[in-house]
Amino acid sequence: MKEYINTGNKDTRSGFGAGLAELGRTNPKVVALTADLKGSLKMDEFAAEHPERYFECGIAEANMIGMAAGLAIDGYIPFAGTFANFASARVYDQIRQSVCYSRTNVKIAASHAGVTLGEDGATHQTLEDLGMMRMLPEMVVLSPCDYNQTKAATLAAAAYEGPVYLRFGRPAVPNFTPADAPFEIGKAIQLEEGKDLTILATGHLVWEAILATQALEKQGLSVDLFNIATIKPLDEKAILQSAEKTGRVVCAEEHMIAGGLGEAVAGLLARKSRKPAQMRFVAVNDVFGQSGTPAELLKAYGLDADHIVAAATSF
Amino acid sequence: MAKEYTLEQIASQVRRDIVRMVTKASSGHPGGSLSSTDILTWLFFKEMNVTPETWNRAGKNLDQFFLSAGHMTPVYYSVLARRGYFPVEELNTFRRFGTRLQGHPCVEKGLPGVNQAAGSLGQGLSVALGAALGKKLNGDPRRVFCLIGDGESEEGQIWEAALMAAHHQADNLVAITDWNHKQIDGDTEDVAGLGDLSEKWRAFGWETIVAAGHDFKAIEKAFADAREKGGKGKPVMLLFQTEMGHGVDFMAGTHKWHGKNPSPEQCEAAMAQLPETLGDF
Numbered sequence: 335m336k337e338y339i340n341t342g343n344k345d346t347r348s349g350f351g352a353g354l355a356e357l358g359r360t361n362p363k364v365v366a367l368t369a370d371l372k373g374s375l376k377m378d379e380f381a382a383e384h385p386e387r388y389f390e391c392g393i394a395e396a397n398m399i400g401m402a403a404g405l406a407i408d409g410y411i412p413f414a415g416t417f418a419n420f421a422s423a424r425v426y427d428q429i430r431q432s433v434c435y436s437r438t439n440v441k442i443a444a445s446h447a448g449v450t451l452g453e454d455g456a457t458h459q460t461l462e463d464l465g466m467m468r469m470l471p472e473m474v475v476l477s478p479c480d481y482n483q484t485k486a487a488t489l490a491a492a493a494y495e496g497p498v499y500l501r502f503g504r505p506a507v508p509n510f511t512p513a514d515a516p517f518e519i520g521k522a523i524q525l526e527e528g529k530d531l532t533i534l535a536t537g538h539l540v541w542e543a544i545l546a547t548q549a550l551e552k553q554g555l556s557v558d559l560f561n562i563a564t565i566k567p568l569d570e571k572a573i574l575q576s577a578e579k580t581g582r583v584v585c586a587e588e589h590m591i592a593g594g595l596g597e598a599v600a601g602l603l604a605r606k607s608r609k610p611a612q613m614r615f616v617a618v619n620d621v622f623g624q625s626g627t628p629a630e631l632l633k634a635y636g637l638d639a640d641h642i643v644a645a646a647t648s649f
Numbered sequence: 650m651a652k653e654y655t656l657e658q659i660a661s662q663v664r665r666d667i668v669r670m671v672t673k674a675s676s677g678h679p680g681g682s683l684s685s686t687d688i689l690t691w692l693f694f695k696e697m698n699v700t701p702e703t704w705n706r707a708g709k710n711l712d713q714f715f716l717s718a719g720h721m722t723p724v725y726y727s728v729l730a731r732r733g734y735f736p737v738e739e740l741n742t743f744r745r746f747g748t749r750l751q752g753h754p755c756v757e758k759g760l761p762g763v764n765q766a767a768g769s770l771g772q773g774l775s776v777a778l779g780a781a782l783g784k785k786l787n788g789d790p791r792r793v794f795c796l797i798g799d800g801e802s803e804e805g806q807i808w809e810a811a812l813m814a815a816h817h818q819a820d821n822l823v824a825i826t827d828w829n830h831k832q833i834d835g836d837t838e839d840v841a842g843l844g845d846l847s848e849k850w851r852a853f854g855w856e857t858i859v860a861a862g863h864d865f866k867a868i869e870k871a872f873a874d875a876r877e878k879g880g881k882g883k884p885v886m887l888l889f890q891t892e893m894g895h896g897v898d899f900m901a902g903t904h905k906w907h908g909k910n911p912s913p914e915q916c917e918a919a920m921a922q923l924p925e926t927l928g929d930f
Contacts, residue, residue: 397809404779
C-alpha cells in the first residue's frame with residue numbers, strides 16, 4: 335500500500351477560497367456571490383482583491399441563485415456560495431429552473447456539508463444534497479476530499495461550461511492529495527489496487543477509507559480503493575471494472591443512503607454490470623444529525639474508518 | 650413592420666394571435682397575456698434597442714428582456730414573432746410536442762428571444778437583476794427589463810430581489826408589473842391582499858411609476874418617465890393598471906380566463922372584436 339502523507343490538517347472550504355482567489359487573479363470573468371457567509375466560505379481574499387466582482391446578496395439565497403444566473407447570461411462565471419443546506423434544499427427550485435433548465439453557467443459553492451459541520455446541529459447538516467443535485471439534468475456534482483483537491487475542483491468547475499454543484503466542508507481534515515494534481519471532472523481516482531473488495535469513498539470519508547484500507551490490509555484483504563470526487567457524471571467504466579473484478583463494493587459518504595453515492599453506484603451496477611456484486615453502504619440511514627464534534631458525529635453515525643472496516647468485513 | 654403599422658394595429662394582431670394560439674393548443678393562459686399585450690407591444694416595437702435577427706443570449710450593448718411571469722407565453726411568443734425573432738408561422742406549434750414554443754418559456758429548445766426559463770413564479774426578477782449588474786460590470790450602457798405579474802408578487806423571492814436591486818443600485822433595471830388585480834383563484838385582494846404595490850416598491854427603495862396600461866399615450870409617457878428616473882442610483886418599477894382579458898369582452902375583467910382556452914365558437918366571437926391587421930399566422 336502506498337504511503338499517504340498528511341501535510342497538515344486543513345479545511346476544504348479554505349481550498350475553495352484559495353481556488354476562488356486564484357481564479358480572481360487569472361480569469362476576469364469569474365464573479366462571486368454570497369448570502370452573508372463571506373467569511374465562512376473563505377471568500378474574503380477574492381472580495382478584497384476584486385470588490386467590483388464580488389456581490390453580497392444578504393440572507394436571501396433564492397435571489398442570489400437568480401442573480402448568479404443573470405450574471406452568467408451576461409457572460410460571467412459566477413460562484414454562488416453558502417452553506418450546503420441553503421445552497422441545495424432551500425433553493426432547489428431556483429437551481430432547477432434558473433440554473434439547470436435554463437442552462438446557465440452557474441457554480442454553486444456548497445460549504446459545511448454533512449454531519450462534520452458539527453456543533454450547529456441538524457438544521458445545518460445537510461445529508462440530502464447530493465441526491466437532490468444528482469437528480470437535476472445538466473448538473474455536475476463534485477465532492478472533493480481535501481484542501482488541495484477542493485482548490486483544484488474549484489478551478490475545474492470554472493473551466494467547465496455548465497452548472498456545477500461543488501460540495502465541501504467545515505472541519506480541518508488531513509490534506510494529502512498532491513498540490514499540483516489537476517482535477518478531472520468525471521474521473522474516479524484510483525488510490526489502491528486490490529482484488530478482494532472495492533471501496534468507493536467521497537469527500538471527508540476518503541481519508542477514513544484510507545485508514546480503513548490500511549487496517550484491512552493488515553487483515554490480509556487487498557482493496558481496490560477509489561476517491562470518487564465526481565458524483566455526477568459517475569466514472570462508470572472504472573466503477574464497473576472494479577465491481578466486476580472484486581464482486582464486493584463498499585460505498586462511503588457523509589450523506590443519506592437515499593440518493594447518495596452508494597445508490598448511484600447500486601443503480602449503475604444494476605443497469606450495466608455483467609456480474610453480480612454485493613454492496614454495503616457506509617452512510618447515514620434515514621435520520622437527522624445532531625450537535626457534536628466532527629469526530630463524535632462520524633463515529634455516532636457510523637461513518638468513520640472503523641465502520642468502513644466493519645462493512646468491508648461483513649460480506 | 651413597426652413603421653407600417655400603428656401600435657394599436659400591432660396590438661390587435663397580437664391579441665388575435667393570443668386567442669388563436671390558446672384555442673388551437675386547447676390550453677394556455679390568455680388572461681394575463683391580453684392584459685400585458687399593450688405593454689409588451691410598446692416595449693418590443695418602440696422602447697427597447699434590440700436586433701431580433703441577430704439575437705444572442707448575452708445581449709451585449711443591447712437591451713435585454715426577461716419574462717418572469719412565465720405563463721404569459723401567448724403574448725410573449727406573439728410579440729417576439731411579430732417583431733421578427735422567429736417565423737410567425739411557428740406560432741402554430743404553441744404547446745405541441747417537440748415545439749420551441751413550450752407552454753412556459755425555456756432555453757433548451759433554442760427559441761430566439763428567450764433568455765431564461767420561467768414558469769415557477771418569482772424567479773425572473775432576480776435573474777434580471779443579475780443581468781443588470783452584469784451589464785454594469787461589462788460597461789454596457791443598455792437596460793434590462795423584466796415583466797412580473799401582480800399575483801406573482803406574492804412570491805417572497807420578488808421582495809428579496811426588490812431589496813437587493815435597491816441595495817446594489819441597479820438603476821439600469823426596469824421592472825414592470827402587469828397590475829390586473831386578478832389571479833387564478835380570484836381578485837388579488839381576496840386571495841392575498843397586495844395593498845398599494847406602488848407604496849411597497851417605493852418603501853423598498855425603488856422609483857415607481859403608475860400608469861394606465863391600455864393607452865399607448867400613457868404607456869409612452871410612463872416609459873419616458875422611466876428613462877428620466879433611471880440611471881440615478883435606483884431601480885425603476887413601472888406599475889401598469891391593466892385589465893385581465895382586455896380586448897375580448899367576455900374575457901375582460903375576470904380571473905376565469907387566466908388559464909383557460911376558449912371554444913372554437915368563442916374564438917370566432919373574439920376574432921370579430923379584434924381586427925386582423927398584420928395577417929393571421
